[in-house]
Amino acid sequence: xxxxxxxxTRFAIAIxxxxxxxxxxxxxxxxxxxxxxxxxxxxxxxxxIQPREFDSKNMVWIxxxxxxxxxxxxxxxxxPIHEVTVNGFWMDKTEVTNRQFAEFVKExxxxxxxxxxxxxxxxxxxxxxxxxxxAVVFSPPPGNVPLNNHRAWWIWQQGADWRHxxxxxxxxxxxxxxxxxxxxxxDAVAYADWMTKRTxxxxxxPTEAEWEFAARGGLDRKKYIWGEELKPDEKCIANFWxxxxxxxxxxxxxxxxxxxxxxxxxNGYGLYDMAGNVWEWCMDWYRADYYKKSPKDNxxxxxxxxxxxxxxxxxxxxxxxxxxxxxxxxxxxxxxxRMKTSPxxxxxxxxxxxxxxxxxxxKK
Numbered sequence: 555x556x557x558x559x560x561x562x563t564r565f566a567i568a569i570x571x572x573x574x575x576x577x578x579x580x581x582x583x584x585x586x587x588x589x590x591x592x593x594x595x596x597x598x599x600x601x602x603i604q605p606r607e608f609d610s611k612n613m614v615w616i617x618x619x620x621x622x623x624x625x626x627x628x629x630x631x632x633x634p635i636h637e638v639t640v641n642g643f644w645m646d647k648t649e650v651t652n653r654q655f656a657e658f659v660k661e662x663x664x665x666x667x668x669x670x671x672x673x674x675x676x677x678x679x680x681x682x683x684x685x686x687x688x689a690v691v692f693s694p695p696p697g698n699v700p701l702n703n704h705r706a707w708w709i710w711q712q713g714a715d716w717r718h719x720x721x722x723x724x725x726x727x728x729x730x731x732x733x734x735x736x737x738x739x740x741d742a743v744a745y746a747d748w749m750t751k752r753t754x755x756x757x758x759x760p761t762e763a764e765w766e767f768a769a770r771g772g773l774d775r776k777k778y779i780w781g782e783e784l785k786p787d788e789k790c791i792a793n794f795w796x797x798x799x800x801x802x803x804x805x806x807x808x809x810x811x812x813x814x815x816x817x818x819x820x821n822g823y824g825l826y827d828m829a830g831n832v833w834e835w836c837m838d839w840y841r842a843d844y845y846k847k848s849p850k851d852n853x854x855x856x857x858x859x860x861x862x863x864x865x866x867x868x869x870x871x872x873x874x875x876x877x878x879x880x881x882x883x884x885x886x887x888x889x890x891x892r893m894k895t896s897p898x899x900x901x902x903x904x905x906x907x908x909x910x911x912x913x914x915x916x917k918k
Contacts, residue, residue, distance in 0.1 A: 648815035649733035739897030771822030795880035840894035
């Protein structure tokens with residue numbers, strides 16, 4: 555391997571390390587190191603946002619309440635189960651779609667992090683011609699591979715962004731109602747800020763507690779958002795991986811990758827795709843030990859991030875699993891499952907949905 559290829563590999567590995575795709579239990583560690591993370595800067599001379607009234611037709615009211623958050627059956631960072639109370643809030647019925655995100659970009663001229671050239675200061679020693687816009691995309695290898703090495707199926711792809719989910723030759727044409735992907739945490743926050751200015755009602759990413767409460771749909775302490783069985787009556791009722799991961803997907807659920815939003819039954823609160831399809835960004839920083847000291851009322855996550863597996867990388871929470879989660883690997887479609895990702899990293903299986911702090915609907 556020549557030197558330039560080696561340096562490029564170092565760059566790709568740095569990005570992958572930030573994406574935090576390791577799926578292993580987290581140990582409890584009191585140490586805290588939360589480095590700064592880069593973020594996109596607002597474009598100069600942004601067009602004026604055209605205000606419109608808050609319209610809740612694409613959202614549902616989540617009434618709030620008390621529930622048992624977490625799980626004692628799976629990964630260490632889901633423990634212990636603890637009682638949490640959240641106030642009511644509005645939440646998007648579905649993940650934000652390519653069509654919706656395109657409207658945001660058209661109005662604001664926003665440029666996602668994946669579309670921007672990486673800052674050379676963040677990657678010392680990497681040749682300038684290798685610092686190119688891109689994102690991390692799923693690329694299944696041939697044959698069986700060990701499931702403890704996520705780099706076997708993730709690659710840094712030049713030219714991958716929200717318009718080109720798998721690279722420059724890919725397109726979202728015909729996928730307008732699929733969830734937008736390759737958007738990092740900062741991109742999702744920018745979209746939320748736009749919605750706030752547009753409607754006059756505060757929009758934001760959900761807290762981790764709000765997300766789990768909403769995902770459960772009123773079914774407290776259940777393994778899945780629909781009950782205790784992954785496939786009731788042997789039927790797939792969400793978009794996740796069937797077959798041998800990462801290179802044999804039987805598409806029993808009808809989809810090899812993402813699905814248009816709302817293709818499977820809604821949960822008890824009328825929310826779609828809270829299990830599978832794409833991971834969803836939450837507002838909170840990630841700490842493996844947070845549940846041991848989480849406040850009971852409306853927890854907003856820790857003040858700083860710490861992942862003992864990658865202690866030098868600050869991470870935000872993602873929830874809900876994706877089309878890549880399977881019984882053999884990840885099981886992120888469980889409502890208690892937690893994942894963590896560097897906030898400046900776009901991934902081809904990660905999107906978001908918003909909550910709004912509008913008034914509760916009037917009782918009829």
